[in-house]
Amino acid sequence: AQKITQTQPGMFVQEKEAVTLDCTYDTSDQSYGLFWYKQPSSGEMIFLIYQGSYDEQNATEGRYSLNFQKARKSANLVISASQLGDSAMYFCASSPHAQGAQKLVFGQGTRLTINP
């Protein structure tokens, strides 16, 4: 079974600052995928970034990067130069397959608020 832990229920950050959202995972699977999703108040889950367990390089997508530390079982999301539109809930998730966003296990989420 997989488990995702997000220890920051809420975070407040000044606009243009960088922010790191923490995520640790627990899995017995040899290969797995790690994901970050953003959920604005509209409810839709927006895919941000993916890291496969065998990927040696940290994933990056524009202002988003995933700080993957396999030995520590952590997959923190880093948002550079935060914007007001980044205010939302952020969920870390894992999949029991290195390929595929199937059967996702989500953490409890972090509510990020960007202050002007």
Added chain:
Amino acid sequence: KAGVTQTPRYLIKTRGQQVTLSCSPISGHRSVSWYQQTPGQGLQFLFEYFSETQRNKGNFPGRFSGRQFSNSRSEMNVSTLELGDSALYLCASSPKPTNTEAFFGQGTRLTVV
């Protein structure tokens, strides 16, 4: 290209009734997954369908069921509704199960009274 469409967006039902929720995936997507989101339990996986076959099922009672049609549209059904079934039900689609990006709909918010 239209996104994932879930209907209805909002629904109010009475305890004991049954409900059917619909999900139309992005055109060309054949993999559909369903999730339940509640304040207490968070986001939990319900089922996954690919080419009309259920590939995975989450840890939910048999009152929760689903199916996928030949056009990849999916429905989920909850029978004998309980107050605890009140939740946001989210559907996600991807071209096939091995895709690492799943596109979510805006969800159906079900309230059971």
